[in-house]
Amino acid sequence: MKLERYFENPDWLKKAKVIFFILLALLLVADFSIPKEHAVLPGESLPGFYALFGLGATLLIIIISKLLGSLFISKKEGFYND
Numbered sequence: 840m841k842l843e844r845y846f847e848n849p850d851w852l853k854k855a856k857v858i859f860f861i862l863l864a865l866l867l868v869a870d871f872s873i874p875k876e877h878a879v880l881p882g883e884s885l886p887g888f889y890a891l892f893g894l895g896a897t898l899l900i901i902i903i904s905k906l907l908g909s910l911f912i913s914k915k916e917g918f919y920n921d
Contacts, residue, residue, distance in 0.1 A: 867886070867887055867890070870886050870887055870890075871886045
């Protein structure tokens with residue numbers, strides 16, 4: 840069976856989302872139980888630090904790329920008709 844069929848099946852997508860969120864919850868619970876005595880950065884000792892750090896970095900990349908795209912790549916309406 841092709842991989843495309845899995846992604847087109849809404850029932851499989853719902854199951855995949857549930858499995859994904861359960862996995863994320865288990866990882867967050869596991870992060871609370873890991874000792875943090877060797878933390879280098881100030882925020883590293885907080886549970887979920889790297890999840891929030893990754894979310895912030897991803898949002899920053901998206902914002903910067905949209906800004907650069909609007910400044911350098913996009914053209915004004917009617918640019919190609921002139």
